Amino acid sequence: MKQVKYFFLARMIKLFLQFGFLGSLIGISINILIFIINDKPSYKIGAFKFGDEIPGYSLKAALDLSIPDTISNYKNGTVNTYKYNRYVYDKDFSKDSLNEQTANKFITFGSSPDIKVENRIIANNVLVRVRSNHNFHNFFWLISSQMDLIFTALFCLLFIKLTNRYMDKDIFEARSFKLVSFLGFLLIIREVIAFMISFINSEIISAASLSTTSTISEKTYNYIGLNLNFSVEVDYGNIGVGIIVILLAQVLKQAILLKQEQALTI
Template sequence: MKRVKYYFLARTIKLFLQLGFSFLTLYFFCSLFVDIFNTKSYIHIGGGTWGHRTPGNQVNAHLTFNAADTIIHYKNGERNIYIGDELNPGLPQIDSIKEKIVNQFISYENRDVKIYNSISVPENVQVRVFSKNKLHNLFWAASGQLYVVFVILVFLILIKLTNRYLDGIILLPRSFKLFSFLGLLMIIKEFFIFIVGIINMLIIQHPRFHSTSLLTNKDFTFANVSLDFAHTASLSNIIVGVLIILLAQVLKQAILLKQEQDLTI
């Protein structure tokens, strides 16, 4: 059989996909074992630790961070913290101020540019959560395992498509069923993430980061740090999934039309 173009590149891609598939499958069964039998979720390898020492499960969230713009310490021991729009607080009692601290990003190349302290992470971050309610832990464990299954299926489809390319049958109409299924899988995965995010929002709400003194029981807020669990799905992935399905159907019909024309000739 004549080799297809970019044969060795396709073989290399297939090898990496197979390695990824094997790793994800192993990770799935190890995580499942830990969740079912409630064993430790880490192992020691070569003097290091792989896994998580703390109990719980990984949950996706959006992170926002807003550091304190100005912190003022007074001689009487009081302190004011200004975050957000209160960038230039009034100082009616300047003589009573012991120290004034300003936190800001500085561009040494262009001092005309001001960078605000408000930071948001457009991609999801992962936080580890644990609840005294066993139903919460069960939900987080099950949703995490299902997410891994989605990723495993994506790798499996890509391996099958690579095999079809190596066999020279990638442009047959039946191959486009795999493309359509890949797009559908991307859409289903994002709707699954959206539902999980809504449930996590109901369980955890919108937590904020707090610093508390164990001696005086006072709260110290030097930054607004919050986690949002409701907006973890990706609209762009849904759009890409729809486009993959439409493109697969268009190419499938084009190939069928060409085959009919070839038979007519």
């Protein structure tokens, strides 16, 4: 039987997907094993390193970083000043002697010197390491931190099946479009699970703020405002793409079935 066009390319893609599927399963297994053993956060086997040097579990969060425009050091305290007055201070140090005042600003490099970068930075999706004294929290974070690997394994498995159908010349069969529909469902389910994980995390840790405190005296040095919000927004783009993939798969499926019926009628 004659092979399909780009047969060898399809085999290479299938091999790459198989490695991705196997690698995801190995990563999940090792992370669970590290959780069970619980003696150190990472292991090195030959040239490969598994886990993280920092103990804990990876958790997605939204980052809000506010760098003060000026830092004024008075005799009895420090005042951070922001251009948009986002913070109100309980104490007024203006009557004290000003010892030192520093300014923070981003220096831009380029063809236009008139561009200014503001001192507030917002990142909607960052990874932080967390750990708890409660085993339930740690177990939940272990499972939730494996979601990316789990869905990577599912996507790889799905595309392996689609590649097999292409190599067997069955790609335009009605059952192949069920796999394409399942791809759309996976995109939607992934965001639904991400929302549920985000909601539970926001109940466990509502927010976190960076606090810089002297280990010798009782002074605090909050030179920057750094806040973490663990209620991460859902990627509605993936949900939209998932819905489009499902609808497109159904349209193509009906078109293929209609064409087959017309061929049988003729």
